[in-house]
Amino acid sequence: MKAGKFIAGxxxxxxxxxxxGILFAPKKGTETRKNITDKSNEYMYGAKNKYxxxxxxxxxxxxxxxxKIRGKSRQVENSMDGDDKIIY
Structure with a gap:
């Protein structure tokens, strides 16, 4: 029941x-939608830049x-100097 009350809340x-929000909105709907679109575009642009x-x-x-791995590999190859033995 706790989850049901939480979801209902x-x-x-x-x-x-x-x-x-609708009752106390200080701007017209067209202005509000434009602001929402602009902010959405700003957030998308910011998210793309961060990505x-x-x-x-x-x-x-x-x-x-x-x-670094290539450098270490070359060091190992050079240290072997033709020996086919690998010493661990």
Whole structure:
């Protein structure tokens, strides 16, 4: 029953908030929709930028690790100097 009351509270709170927002809205509906669209576009642009920054950061880290592994691999190859034995 606790979950049912919680969900009912969320739904009724959202309905009351929507009604209050409509009653006390200081702007016309067209202005409000334009503001919502503009803010949505700003958030999407910001989210895309953050995603691209994260992807670039991960790509650079991947390249760095890959080059370190290649360097270590070359060191191992050079240290073997033609010996086919690998000593652990």
């Amino acid at each position: 969320i739904i009724s709170g959202a309905a009351i908030g929507a009604i209050a 691209n920054d994260l992807a670039d950061n991960l790509s650079h880290r991947y390249d760095s690790v890959k080059s």
